[in-house]
Amino acid sequence: MTATEQASNGNLPDGTVAVVVVAAGLGERLGAGVPKAFVELGGQNLLELSEAIALSLEHPIWLVRVVPNNYTGERERSWENGEVVGQAVVAGGSTRQESVAAGLAVIPTGIDHVLIHDAARALTPSDVFARVLAALEAGAQAVVPALPVTDTIKQVELQGDREVVVDTPDRASLRAIQTPQGFKLETLRDLHANAVNADATDDAGLAEQAGVVVEVVEGSPDAFKVTTPQDLKYARYVLSTRGQTS
Ligand code: C5P
Numbered sequence: 246m247t248a249t250e251q252a253s254n255g256n257l258p259d260g261t262v263a264v265v266v267v268a269a270g271l272g273e274r275l276g277a278g279v280p281k282a283f284v285e286l287g288g289q290n291l292l293e294l295s296e297a298i299a300l301s302l303e304h305p306i307w308l309v310r311v312v313p314n315n316y317t318g319e320r321e322r323s324w325e326n327g328e329v330v331g332q333a334v335v336a337g338g339s340t341r342q343e344s345v346a347a348g349l350a351v352i353p354t355g356i357d358h359v360l361i362h363d364a365a366r367a368l369t370p371s372d373v374f375a376r377v378l379a380a381l382e383a384g385a386q387a388v389v390p391a392l393p394v395t396d397t398i399k400q401v402e403l404q405g406d407r408e409v410v411v412d413t414p415d416r417a418s419l420r421a422i423q424t425p426q427g428f429k430l431e432t433l434r435d436l437h438a439n440a441v442n443a444d445a446t447d448d449a450g451l452a453e454q455a456g457v458v459v460e461v462v463e464g465s466p467d468a469f470k471v472t473t474p475q476d477l478k479y480a481r482y483v484l485s486t487r488g489q490t491s
Contacts, residue, residue, distance in 0.1 A: 262305070262306055262356070265348035266310055268281075268292045268310060275474060286367065294367040295364045300326050306330065309334075309335065310332070310333070310335070312337060316334075333351045335347050342445045345437065346437045349430075359427070360425035360426070365472065366468050369467065372465070373423070376463060377389075377425050377426070389459055391462070392420065393419075393420060399412065423470075432452070
């Protein structure tokens with residue numbers, strides 16, 4: 246019997262947390278020739294790095310990998326650290342929101358909390374995962390890690406053929422939002438089931454639209470999203486400062 250089958254049979258240990266790592270984006274801005282999550286950094290790809298950090302949580306984990314269609318042949322893995330009590334690999338959709346929904350669909354019943362993580366944020370420190378989960382366990386329905394914004398952000402719009410500034414929001418109240426984003430599993434399933442559009446760039450956006458309070462915890466500069474070749478260079482540097490080769 247595989248770990249997946251055991252979990253589906255209702256033998257989940259107390260405190261099991263579901264972690265969905267979304268890795269189905271093509272990452273064309275990176276121009277790496279493979280989907281972004283499969284780009285290697287220090288001997289592991291971004292997806293594997295993300296999973297290894299998620300597994301440092303001191304909880305049993307039910308792990309879902311959401312991958313591009315042609316990567317679903319990936320086998321279930323065994324892990325050196327962490328307690329993986331079940332796992333699944335599923336094909337993602339054409340938007341991030343669809344990919345998350347595909348991941349949620351395979352999580353067995355009996356789990357209270359889920360963390361949704363971008364594979365592209367492969368260097369997110371484990372303490373960010375721990376803070377998000379702690380807020381959920383303290384009663385939050387939805388939690389996001391965030392950093393203050395240091396740039397002045399302006400809202401722009403196209404007027405004719407010119408892009409012009411139309412507003413400058415107060416920087417003190419702006420935050421850059423990262424992942425993992427944490428939810429009560431039942432709440433997030435409902436949010437996805439009732440979503441009107443399929444193009445939310447994060448799950449907390451669905452919560453806000455539905456009037457669910459989203460709590461904010463401290464994120465980390467290392468939880469940046471690898472998007473461009475420059476980000477990849479910086480990620481190599483960050484990994485090297487953690488004592489790993491790149
Ligand atoms: O495109 P973006 O960088 O915002 O993607 C964030 C995360 O969502 C990435 O890890 C990416 O692989 C994932 N994603 C996905 N399915 C999509 C689009 C993005 O799983 N259709």
